[in-house]
Amino acid sequence: MELEKSKYEGIFIINQKGRRNLVTKNLTPGKSFFDEKLYKINNEEFREFNPTHSKLGAAIIKRISLIPIKQSDKILYLGASHGYTPSFVSDIVGKNGVVFCLDFAPRVVRDLLGICEERENMIPMLADAKKPETYKTRITEVDVIYQDIAQKNQVEILLKNLQFLKPKGYAMIAIKSRSIDVTRHPQRIYQEVEDKLKDKLKIIDKKELDPLQKAHCFFVCQKK
Numbered sequence: 001m002e003l004e005k006s007k008y009e010g011i012f013i014i015n016q017k018g019r020r021n022l023v024t025k026n027l028t029p030g031k032s033f034f035d036e037k038l039y040k041i042n043n044e045e046f047r048e049f050n051p052t053h054s055k056l057g058a059a060i061i062k063r064i065s066l067i068p069i070k071q072s073d074k075i076l077y078l079g080a081s082h083g084y085t086p087s088f089v090s091d092i093v094g095k096n097g098v099v100f101c102l103d104f105a106p107r108v109v110r111d112l113l114g115i116c117e118e119r120e121n122m123i124p125m126l127a128d129a130k131k132p133e134t135y136k137t138r139i140t141e142v143d144v145i146y147q148d149i150a151q152k153n154q155v156e157i158l159l160k161n162l163q164f165l166k167p168k169g170y171a172m173i174a175i176k177s178r179s180i181d182v183t184r185h186p187q188r189i190y191q192e193v194e195d196k197l198k199d200k201l202k203i204i205d206k207k208e209l210d211p212l213q214k215a216h217c218f219f220v221c222q223k224k
């Protein structure tokens with residue numbers, strides 16, 4: 001079993017019997033929260049990151065040019081759900097970073113609470129991303145906003161939350177074309193999304209995530 005660095009900070013590849021799996025260094029050794037496989041290499045533990053369960057993972061497999069998440073970063077994660085991808089973001093930012101994990105569905109936030117109890121850098125927040133005024137006193141300025149919410153007005157929600165992003169900070173957004181309009185061609189929708197984002201953000205890269213994540217496009221942008 002061999003461990004390789006990837007071009008992205010905090011993301012590694014484990015090569016085992018010809019299979020290459022994405023992994024992150026486990027911030028909570030001995031614990032896995034989603035039945036993900038744990039690997040021990042040189043006294044360190046790594047967690048398998050499944051790109052079919054995560055748009056971030058899929059964007060990595062698609063070789064997006066930049067994943068701007070670094071050690072010690074503060075991240076606002078919109079649409080944290082049960083915490084699968086947020087837990088890997090938590091591994092990347094490490095113990096000196098923070099992931100504000102926001103979701104508006106009480107049922108998933110209940111699951112999230114369990115992980116946040118074990119991982120001190122994950123802060124659970126039950127709130128509606130459409131209403132940043134309801135949580136603006138509970139968060140600080142962040143280095144990166146990551147958004148994965150399947151809503152018709154996904155872009156407008158991200159734009160409303162840019163108030164929390166530091167100058168030159170990064171925004172990552174997974175666009176689900178079917179949530180915007182199921183009848184229209186996904187590429188048309190992605191182009192319209194790009195045009196709207198361009199007003200406030202510089203587009204660094206975008207990748208369609210099919211077939212790992214059907215009818216999704218992932219954008220990495222930087223605040224102007």
Ligand SMILES: C[S@@+](CC[C@H](N)C(=O)[O-])C[C@H]1O[C@@H](n2cnc3c(N)ncnc32)[C@H](O)[C@@H]1O
Pocket residue numbers: 053054055078079080081082083084085086102103104105108127128129130148149150151
């Ligand atoms: C596709 S899931 C996110 C999966 C997660 N990002 C992951 O990779 O593990 C989308 C989540 O967005 C949440 N969501 C949708 N609209 C929202 C809103 N306006 N505010 C907060 N959360 C929202 C849903 O409750 C759902 O949990």
